[in-house]
Amino acid sequence: MTLREILGRLAAWRQREELDRDLAADLDAHVELLARDLAHGGMAPADARTAARRQVGNVTAFREQSRDYWGFPLIESFVQDVRYAVRGLRRSRGFTATVILTLGLGIGANAAMFGVIDRLMFRPHPYLRDPGQVHRVYLEATYRGRSSTSTVFPYRRYLDLSAATGTIANVAGHTEWRFAVGSGDASRVRKVAGVSASFFDFFDAPPQLGRYFFPAEDAAPSETPVVVISNALWRDDFGSANVIGRSLKVGTLDYTVVGVAPPGFVGTAPGGAPDVFVPLTTIPAHLGAWSVESYTRDYSWDWVQVLVRRKPGVSAEAASIELTQAYIRSRAAARAINPRVLPDSIARPRAIAGPVKQAAGPDAGPEARVLLWVSGVAAIVLLIACANVANLMLARVIRRRREITVRLALGVSRGRLVFQFLTEGMLLAVIGCVAGLVVAQWGGAAIRTLLLPEGSSFNLAGDWRTIGVAVACAGLAIVLTTLGPALFAARTDLAATLKSGAREGGGTCHRSRMRGALLVLQGALSVVLLVGAGLFVRSFGNARSVPLGYDARPVLEVVADFRGFAMDSAAGVSTRRRLLEAAQRLPGVQYAARVNSRLFGTNTAYLAVEGVDSVEALGRFNMQIASPDYFNVLRIRMLRGRAFTDADRAGMPLVAVVSDAMGRALWPGAEPIGRCLRFGLGASPTPQTPCTTVVGIAENTAQQNIDDDPRFMYYLPVEQVAQVSTMLLRMSAPDARGEVERVRRELTRTMPGDGFVGVRPMQEVVDDQSSSWRLGATLFVAFGGLALIVAIVGLYGVISYDVAQRRHELGVRVALGARAADVVRLVVGQGVRLGLAGVAIGLGLSLVAARWVQPLLFRLSATDPATYAAVGAAMLLAALAASAIPALRAARADPNVALRSD
Numbered sequence: 001m002t003l004r005e006i007l008g009r010l011a012a013w014r015q016r017e018e019l020d021r022d023l024a025a026d027l028d029a030h031v032e033l034l035a036r037d038l039a040h041g042g043m044a045p046a047d048a049r050t051a052a053r054r055q056v057g058n059v060t061a062f063r064e065q066s067r068d069y070w071g072f073p074l075i076e077s078f079v080q081d082v083r084y085a086v087r088g089l090r091r092s093r094g095f096t097a098t099v100i101l102t103l104g105l106g107i108g109a110n111a112a113m114f115g116v117i118d119r120l121m122f123r124p125h126p127y128l129r130d131p132g133q134v135h136r137v138y139l140e141a142t143y144r145g146r147s148s149t150s151t152v153f154p155y156r157r158y159l160d161l162s163a164a165t166g167t168i169a170n171v172a173g174h175t176e177w178r179f180a181v182g183s184g185d186a187s188r189v190r191k192v193a194g195v196s197a198s199f200f201d202f203f204d205a206p207p208q209l210g211r212y213f214f215p216a217e218d219a220a221p222s223e224t225p226v227v228v229i230s231n232a233l234w235r236d237d238f239g240s241a242n243v244i245g246r247s248l249k250v251g252t253l254d255y256t257v258v259g260v261a262p263p264g265f266v267g268t269a270p271g272g273a274p275d276v277f278v279p280l281t282t283i284p285a286h287l288g289a290w291s292v293e294s295y296t297r298d299y300s301w302d303w304v305q306v307l308v309r310r311k312p313g314v315s316a317e318a319a320s321i322e323l324t325q326a327y328i329r330s331r332a333a334a335r336a337i338n339p340r341v342l343p344d345s346i347a348r349p350r351a352i353a354g355p356v357k358q359a360a361g362p363d364a365g366p367e368a369r370v371l372l373w374v375s376g377v378a379a380i381v382l383l384i385a386c387a388n389v390a391n392l393m394l395a396r397v398i399r400r401r402r403e404i405t406v407r408l409a410l411g412v413s414r415g416r417l418v419f420q421f422l423t424e425g426m427l428l429a430v431i432g433c434v435a436g437l438v439v440a441q442w443g444g445a446a447i448r449t450l451l452l453p454e455g456s457s458f459n460l461a462g463d464w465r466t467i468g469v470a471v472a473c474a475g476l477a478i479v480l481t482t483l484g485p486a487l488f489a490a491r492t493d494l495a496a497t498l499k500s501g502a503r504e505g506g507g508t509c510h511r512s513r514m515r516g517a518l519l520v521l522q523g524a525l526s527v528v529l530l531v532g533a534g535l536f537v538r539s540f541g542n543a544r545s546v547p548l549g550y551d552a553r554p555v556l557e558v559v560a561d562f563r564g565f566a567m568d569s570a571a572g573v574s575t576r577r578r579l580l581e582a583a584q585r586l587p588g589v590q591y592a593a594r595v596n597s598r599l600f601g602t603n604t605a606y607l608a609v610e611g612v613d614s615v616e617a618l619g620r621f622n623m624q625i626a627s628p629d630y631f632n633v634l635r636i637r638m639l640r641g642r643a644f645t646d647a648d649r650a651g652m653p654l655v656a657v658v659s660d661a662m663g664r665a666l667w668p669g670a671e672p673i674g675r676c677l678r679f680g681l682g683a684s685p686t687p688q689t690p691c692t693t694v695v696g697i698a699e700n701t702a703q704q705n706i707d708d709d710p711r712f713m714y715y716l717p718v719e720q721v722a723q724v725s726t727m728l729l730r731m732s733a734p735d736a737r738g739e740v741e742r743v744r745r746e747l748t749r750t751m752p753g754d755g756f757v758g759v760r761p762m763q764e765v766v767d768d769q770s771s772s773w774r775l776g777a778t779l780f781v782a783f784g785g786l787a788l789i790v791a792i793v794g795l796y797g798v799i800s801y802d803v804a805q806r807r808h809e810l811g812v813r814v815a816l817g818a819r820a821a822d823v824v825r826l827v828v829g830q831g832v833r834l835g836l837a838g839v840a841i842g843l844g845l846s847l848v849a850a851r852w853v854q855p856l857l858f859r860l861s862a863t864d865p866a867t868y869a870a871v872g873a874a875m876l877l878a879a880l881a882a883s884a885i886p887a888l889r890a891a892r893a894d895p896n897v898a899l900r901s902d
Helices: 003-014 016-040 045-056 059-069 073-091 093-122 155-161 197-202 231-238 280-286 289-294 316-337 366-399 401-409 414-451 464-490 494-499 508-545 569-585 630-634 660-666 736-748 762-769 771-805 807-815 820-856 865-891 895-900
Strands: 134-143 146-150 168-181 188-195 226-229 247-250 253-260 276-279 305-310 350-354 555-561 589-595 606-608 622-626 638-641 655-659 676-680 692-698 713-717 726-731 756-761
Touching: 016 045, 016 059, 073 093, 073 414, 093 366, 093 414, 093 464, 093 771, 134 316, 155 168, 155 305, 155 316, 168 197, 168 247, 168 280, 168 316, 188 197, 188 280, 197 305, 226 231, 226 247, 247 276, 253 280, 276 280, 305 316, 316 350, 366 401, 366 414, 366 464, 366 508, 366 771, 366 820, 401 414, 414 464, 508 771, 508 820, 508 865, 555 569, 555 736, 555 762, 569 589, 569 726, 569 736, 589 630, 630 726, 655 660, 660 692, 660 713, 692 713, 726 736, 736 756, 736 762, 756 762, 762 771, 771 820, 771 865, 807 820, 820 865
Parallel strands: 188 276, 226 253, 622 713, 655 692
Antiparallel strands: 134 146, 134 305, 134 350, 168 188, 168 305, 226 276, 247 253, 555 726, 555 756, 589 622, 589 726, 606 676, 638 692, 655 713, 676 692
16 A cells, blocks of 8 residues: 555545545435436336335445545454453453453563563673673583583683683673771771773773773782772762762772762672772782782682673684683693692683673573573463463353354354454453563562562663563463464354354364363463472472581671771781670670681682592582681580680690591591691691691581582681681570671771671571572462462363353253262362363473473472372362362252253
């Protein structure tokens, strides 16, 4: 259709009523003229008028054809269908509300999950330039037969990778820590990003004020304390004033503010924006003299992450090959310093130029894998919702079969009938999509707390990617829920339906099979989700019930930060002792101990034991430096020997306590107490290294992860090894979470200078270890419960409708002597048979998926018989409950009313 035709039709459409009146008048005049001519020829006036109308033809059809040329018939038909659908849906408000709610839940679940996945895995970071060319570097190596991938490397390795200039245009290093920012009462622990000067070249993000770092300000080993602050910190703490040149204390250093980042700039942080950006080379200055002295030459401290940008025309595979070669050269340099570095033939090192978002890369954690599974779960919920709505639509078609038959008999085309049903389905899907977006916005906030990092937001306003997914889900719902019932309605047999009575219609068996198949599909998919929920709930229970070897609930973890307060060695020792004594005097504190490593932190040293060729070959041995009350704080039982005492000081014989598993591994069949253990913090011990005598055997504890096996742990007294500033406090309250703020406030008052303490309940640290199973259990239970409710409602609706359809048959049965129990058994049996079919298919699908679910479970088989049996029984009970109410209603029916109703 040309533009001229469109404009002509539009002009005619605006005058269509006047044109229709003129056409009617012209046709009437033409008929009158023909009738007059025929009457002049001798015909009777009445016969002449009839003959004239016969010659002119079907005036109504001619007027309708003319109207088609005066407008846009498809649009007008669509508007008519929408009006008709609105009137019909308003008359069936229960049906309309049920369909909209069901579709809204299914669409909303998928939109919310996509919104989270998109932020975690796919959506580029704000301001990132040419995101398709930018990669995070992943280093892969094999240790003890297992391949592992890491994104955190030593600074020296970052420099080695920067030499890959053949395929790489830019390289940047970055890291993220939490340090105190500000001075005095205004100081707060905030996110601090250490970034190289080249980091900002990866973004199209000119600073709001000032500038970014110069390369000379990030040159190793010297550091220049300049800082770029976030836009939010600039607004909230500085009132958007000109801060360029001001001094800002970050951690232990005084920095000069040189720039303000633009709004929304987060760098590559997975959560909210870092509060400040400092040169990468200044980070070691916050962590002690040892790190400043060693970070540029050692390969033993992993703390830097690396970004690279490929040169134009270079593939990611080519970049990975060159990065791998640089990685191999870097390992050779590390091996020259430490011969213990595995040869490449064993480690099989490989570098990967992978996704910037770690959740989408090879280093994705268990939470990311669970997230992908839950996304599939959300899709299954949508399928269940569509199956339920399709069943309701089919029931609606069956109820309207006589109306449909009459419309077809009056000349409505079957194509127009299908289009009208599709219009009704589209209207429901559009409203369901809007309801789904409301559900996604509301439910997305809850999902965000489980999945998105701290500081992330979930707002659908302007999020066209998520809205587009919701619209796509609505379009899929239109096809799945409406097309089948519409085609079924179009195939209605006119003669059979018009001849049938009001209580029956053609195709009853076909309808029953179709609706039964949809119910079985709902039941089977619900069983799959419930099996997943059961497996994750049991996995979470297993993780929570693992004996850790200590009681963390009443324990607080206290991290002291002196922020560079000038102290010589003796003053530092004295200050840390006074802090420990202050903690011991706090009301409610039973025991207090100093430690060098947080729970589930990584802390190892080189070990040597007489008679053992390679201690490292036996496994990973974790070290904890602690004061004497450490074992009392965590209630770790001493199995044999003794714990530390105040007598285990510097200058006294070196002592150690080892876990029972470590003792059995190093001295099998012998008593470990009294044995010699040599260790080195910076280098491998030699025969001249002083002997550390084992004086006690402690209960096995989980300190690396909750699934430590074997639990190799050894403990050294703090006074003989190193001064540390982290403390553990055992409170008298059974749950220490309510004591956090009081302890933080009291201990901060005892800190010198701008020092402060951070306090965290140790139970939170323990709970983080089971977060992936808690996440899976929470979301699977939520979606599985939703699917079960939808399936029960669908089964109840179908059984109730079938009872209503069969009321004449059931009345005849009762009139012929059937008891109420027989009627109940008949109706309930139908529901139970459908439930059994759904359970059988669902359990079969669960068994097929078990191999992929198994890696996500904790000490549980993905084919756990108890879980499968419980889910099957629960689904059958649900089918029984959904069938019971319609069955009781059928049993109480009066046969006289049923027989007279038709």
